[in-house]
Amino acid sequence: MNHLEADNRSSLLPRVTIDREALQANWRTLARLNRTGRTGAAVKANGYGLGAVPVALALAEAGCRDFFTAWVEEGAELRPALDEAGIGDARIYILQGVDLTDIPLCLDARLTPVLSTLAQIAAWGEGLERADRRAPAALQFETGMNRLGLDESALPIVEAAMHGALDVSMVMSHLASADEDPDQSEHQRARFMGIADRFPGAERSLANSAACFLGPDYTLDLTRPGIALYGGRAGPQSDGRPNTVATLSAAVLQIREARTGERAGYGGSARLERPTRIATVGLGYADGYLRTLSGAGIPMRGLSPGPHAVLAGHSVPILGRISMDLTLLDVTDLPEDAIQPGDRAEFFGPNVALDEVAAAAGTIGYELLTGLGQRVRRSWSSPIARVEHSREARYSE
Numbered sequence: 001m002n003h004l005e006a007d008n009r010s011s012l013l014p015r016v017t018i019d020r021e022a023l024q025a026n027w028r029t030l031a032r033l034n035r036t037g038r039t040g041a042a043v044k045a046n047g048y049g050l051g052a053v054p055v056a057l058a059l060a061e062a063g064c065r066d067f068f069t070a071w072v073e074e075g076a077e078l079r080p081a082l083d084e085a086g087i088g089d090a091r092i093y094i095l096q097g098v099d100l101t102d103i104p105l106c107l108d109a110r111l112t113p114v115l116s117t118l119a120q121i122a123a124w125g126e127g128l129e130r131a132d133r134r135a136p137a138a139l140q141f142e143t144g145m146n147r148l149g150l151d152e153s154a155l156p157i158v159e160a161a162m163h164g165a166l167d168v169s170m171v172m173s174h175l176a177s178a179d180e181d182p183d184q185s186e187h188q189r190a191r192f193m194g195i196a197d198r199f200p201g202a203e204r205s206l207a208n209s210a211a212c213f214l215g216p217d218y219t220l221d222l223t224r225p226g227i228a229l230y231g232g233r234a235g236p237q238s239d240g241r242p243n244t245v246a247t248l249s250a251a252v253l254q255i256r257e258a259r260t261g262e263r264a265g266y267g268g269s270a271r272l273e274r275p276t277r278i279a280t281v282g283l284g285y286a287d288g289y290l291r292t293l294s295g296a297g298i299p300m301r302g303l304s305p306g307p308h309a310v311l312a313g314h315s316v317p318i319l320g321r322i323s324m325d326l327t328l329l330d331v332t333d334l335p336e337d338a339i340q341p342g343d344r345a346e347f348f349g350p351n352v353a354l355d356e357v358a359a360a361a362g363t364i365g366y367e368l369l370t371g372l373g374q375r376v377r378r379s380w381s382s383p384i385a386r387v388e389h390s391r392e393a394r395y396s397e
């Protein structure tokens with residue numbers, strides 16, 4: 001499939017429709033908030049499930065030049081697409097870093113690894129030597145999350161490596177609670193600034209989506225928003241919800257009439273207390289519509305009203321257990337002729353907030369997006385224009 005073409009061929013497959021203008025508008029909002037430096041984009045995990053290449057091209061068109069992926073393989077997929085679109089100068093950072101076997105691909109695709117351990121720094125040095133190349137790297141420091149990064153105590157060894165092949169273009173750290181705990185964020189920020197002072201020639205990056213709203217002390221030289229680009233809530237600081245970007249929909253395959261006392265779905269977990277019209281829809285947990293969203297038969301998360309979809313302009317509850325490929329909707333309260341097979345129900349989007357669906361499933365919007373199944377058709381609201389911009393990559397051989 002050509003990523004540059006809108007793909008709106010009708011199909012019964014579950015579909016996530018991606019609003020390109022909304023995605024770009026969200027990036028521009030974050031870029032406007034940032035008065036101190038550049039605004040990048042986290043496009044790891046296949047662009048939060050929406051498609052890394054088309055997402056990156058849309059963001060590049062809005063002006064983004066810094067992309068963050070988790071793995072070398074993800075970055076290597078992105079590079080030719082960005083080159084082809086005339087943005088060879090874009091930087092692609094690899095958040096998980098590299099081992100020795102990754103380095104040839106990393107160099108070929110002009111990726112910037114984020115090195116987080118002394119072993120990675122050593123491997124990077126050896127890889128550069130073997131390839132007889134020079135290339136910049138970024139460093140991640142651990143400042144209070146205890147997840148991934150160099151400890152401050154590694155600084156002397158890092159500084160020694162910088163007398164050799166290690167060329168540090170950026171230093172970063174990651175905040176544990178940018179959305180909920182200002183004290184922890186401030187503590188991490190202070191530690192990070194102390195470390196960053198030791199790298200006067202390197203750019204500094206600290207902010208995920210939530211921290212983009214915390215002002216210039218956090219935005220620094222480069223921000224790395226992810227979820228807020230894709231329409232997810234980035235925390236209470238983010239007054240004004242981001243524009244909805246992703247709409248998950250699925251087609252009605254059959255409409256059935258069931259009698260009081262009958263049961264519906266696996267395990268017969270939904271017992272019908274009235275004559276019930278059921279719409280069977282082609283979407284299931286294999287598509288990333290989590291089984292914990294079932295209307296009955298699964299321990300719920302104490303949420304009311306329970307999970308629902310929107311069909312023909314009406315909110316309709318999920319009935320019984322979600323199965324691998326199918327979900328049942330109780331459409332009894334819809335007007336008689338309101339729906340027919342082939343009509344599509346919205347499972348999240350402008351009418352059903354992603355974060356509310358996530359809360360009903362006991363999770364977060366990030367997991368719903370990144371968990372969208374492979375067979376969910378990614379469909380763009382409008383074609384991605386070629387980016388009118390060309391500048392040669394600045395990357396030393």
Ligand SMILES: *Cc1c(COP(=O)(O)O)cnc(C)c1O
Nearest residue numbers: 042174208209210224225226227
């Ligand atoms: C995923 C990730 C981000 C983006 O986080 P959001 O909360 O989606 O904005 C930024 N930095 C790092 C290190 C990440 O792993």
